[in-house]
Amino acid sequence: MPIRFFGTLSASPNTGKTGDxxxxxxxxxxxxxxxxxxxxxxxxTSADNIAVTVYxxxxxxxxxxxxxxxxxxxxxxxxxxxxxENGSISxxxxxxxxxxxxxxxxxxxxCK
Numbered sequence: 001m002p003i004r005f006f007g008t009l010s011a012s013p014n015t016g017k018t019g020d021x022x023x024x025x026x027x028x029x030x031x032x033x034x035x036x037x038x039x040x041x042x043x044x045t046s047a048d049n050i051a052v053t054v055y056x057x058x059x060x061x062x063x064x065x066x067x068x069x070x071x072x073x074x075x076x077x078x079x080x081x082x083x084x085e086n087g088s089i090s091x092x093x094x095x096x097x098x099x100x101x102x103x104x105x106x107x108x109x110x111c112k
Contacts, residue, residue, distance in 0.1 A: 011077060015092040016066050021049070024062040024079060024089070036080040037064050039091065044078060045070060066093065 007027040016022055024037070037047040047064035054060050062079065072095040080086040 009079065009087045009089045011089050011091055014090065015094055017094050017096055018066050018068045018070060020066045021063055022066060022091075024064070024077065026060045026062075026087075034082055035062055036078075037062060038078045039067060039070055039075050039093070040078075041076045041088070042078045042080070042086070044075070047077075 010025050012023045012025065013020075035050055035052055037050050038044040039047060045067045048067050050062060050064045052060065052062050070093045072093050074090065074092050076088045077091045078086065078088045
């Protein structure tokens with residue numbers, strides 16, 4: 001079996017609410033097989049809808065959904081390969097108040 005290692009992990013975005021899809025990037029060669037992704041460290045809550053994409057240039061990407069039931073605030077995303085190789089990154093869980101309404105204003109100006 002080839003030696004596997006994790007390079008530099010990053011999450012994009014590094015904040016999100018439950019149900020949001022995030023991307024975890026690795027600049028090493030460490031992602032392979034069926035990944036374990038947990039929010040809250042190695043004993044935390046498993047992520048939903050995990051998918052791994054491996055690129056030929058040493059880049060790998062995991063996409064997953066932030067699981068339900070997480071408390072708002074700072075947490076750790078834990079990533080593990082089937083061989084036990086692992087890494088972690090920081091993430092912040094945010095909440096949206098029930099009934100919150102978001103506006104996206106578009107302003108047009110008529111200049112003369």
